[in-house]
Amino acid sequence: MENFWFSSNVTERVIGAAYYLPSNPLESHMEDGWNYMNNHFSRFQIACWGSLLVHEVAFVLLNLPLFVAQFVPFLQRYKVQTDKPESYVDQWKALKLIMFSHVFIDTPFTCGTYVFTEFFNIPFSWESMPCWYSIVGYIFLCLVVEDTWHYFLHRIMHDKRFYKHCHKIHHTFQAPFSIAAEYAHPLETFILGMGTMWGILFFANHLVLIWAWAVARMLESYDVHSGYEFPFNPLHLIPFYAGTRFHDFHHKNFHGNYSSTFTWWDKLFGTDVQYKQFIEKQQVDKEK
Numbered sequence: 001m002e003n004f005w006f007s008s009n010v011t012e013r014v015i016g017a018a019y020y021l022p023s024n025p026l027e028s029h030m031e032d033g034w035n036y037m038n039n040h041f042s043r044f045q046i047a048c049w050g051s052l053l054v055h056e057v058a059f060v061l062l063n064l065p066l067f068v069a070q071f072v073p074f075l076q077r078y079k080v081q082t083d084k085p086e087s088y089v090d091q092w093k094a095l096k097l098i099m100f101s102h103v104f105i106d107t108p109f110t111c112g113t114y115v116f117t118e119f120f121n122i123p124f125s126w127e128s129m130p131c132w133y134s135i136v137g138y139i140f141l142c143l144v145v146e147d148t149w150h151y152f153l154h155r156i157m158h159d160k161r162f163y164k165h166c167h168k169i170h171h172t173f174q175a176p177f178s179i180a181a182e183y184a185h186p187l188e189t190f191i192l193g194m195g196t197m198w199g200i201l202f203f204a205n206h207l208v209l210i211w212a213w214a215v216a217r218m219l220e221s222y223d224v225h226s227g228y229e230f231p232f233n234p235l236h237l238i239p240f241y242a243g244t245r246f247h248d249f250h251h252k253n254f255h256g257n258y259s260s261t262f263t264w265w266d267k268l269f270g271t272d273v274q275y276k277q278f279i280e281k282q283q284v285d286k287e288k
């Protein structure tokens with residue numbers, strides 16, 4: 001069975017995807033590397049072990065600079081909650097649960113990539129790979145879908161009847177640090193993780209998009225939990241991007257700012273009112 005969106009070319013028409021970039025040395029190296037992978041490994045190995053490798057390598061490479069930031073005095077001026085520095089105890093506590101989640105939840109979830117790619121006959125070849133701006137467009141659509149799912153499910157998780165059974169664990173840290181993004185009850189990892197899947201279920205037209213989306217979602221999630229609002233952060237070029245300060249306030253205040261990536265749902269439902277007041281007060285205090 002083919003992916004409906006792929007087979008009907010709807011997304012190509014919507015985004016105006018083109019399939020080839022002008023050749024350049026970097027592209028030629030990437031092509032050689034990609035073809036080597038396809039020629040030496042089976043689709044099962046690439047979808048399962050390749051996806052796991054992408055996930056774990058991205059986890060280390062994206063978190064490492066944010067972890068190192070706590071040891072650089074110059075960067076402390078960008079820390080959002082300056083009165084709550086990172087502690088080794090908290091970071092070790094988070095890492096232990098995250099390792100458990102990676103082995104028992106993320107690994108079977110990620111290996112499901114093989115079932116998905118076979119069921120929808122998702123291509124792996126270099127020739128069928130969408131161009132970079134098509135991938136960027138799809139990632140934006142996936143972010144919109146995930147953010148919508150996240151907003152409503154996150155609000156439900158804050159309901160008194162459910163909160164203590166599940167979402168309370170994610171709120172252990174009032175001043176989050178990057179890996180705290182994944183510090184959650186296994187049920188929450190599963191439920192909110194579904195939001196990461198919906199977009200790709202509709203838009204996936206190549207393995208590279210599945211991998212690019214996984215990395216993009218991890219990057220966004222670590223960034224908003226990093227505890228640092230760095231200037232010149234390229235993620236702030238994304239229209240309506242919420243950013244670190246926005247989600248940091250959710251951890252600090254507990255109420256409001258339920259979205260993961262964008263600000264529009266909180267604006268629409270007025271759940272960013274306390275955040276706006278807080279920012280205004282901060283501004284006034286600064287001017288005094």
Ligand SMILES: [Zn+2]
Nearest residue numbers: 154158167250
């Ligand atoms: Zn919450």
Ligand SMILES: [Zn+2]
Nearest residue numbers: 170181225247
């Ligand atoms: Zn959080």
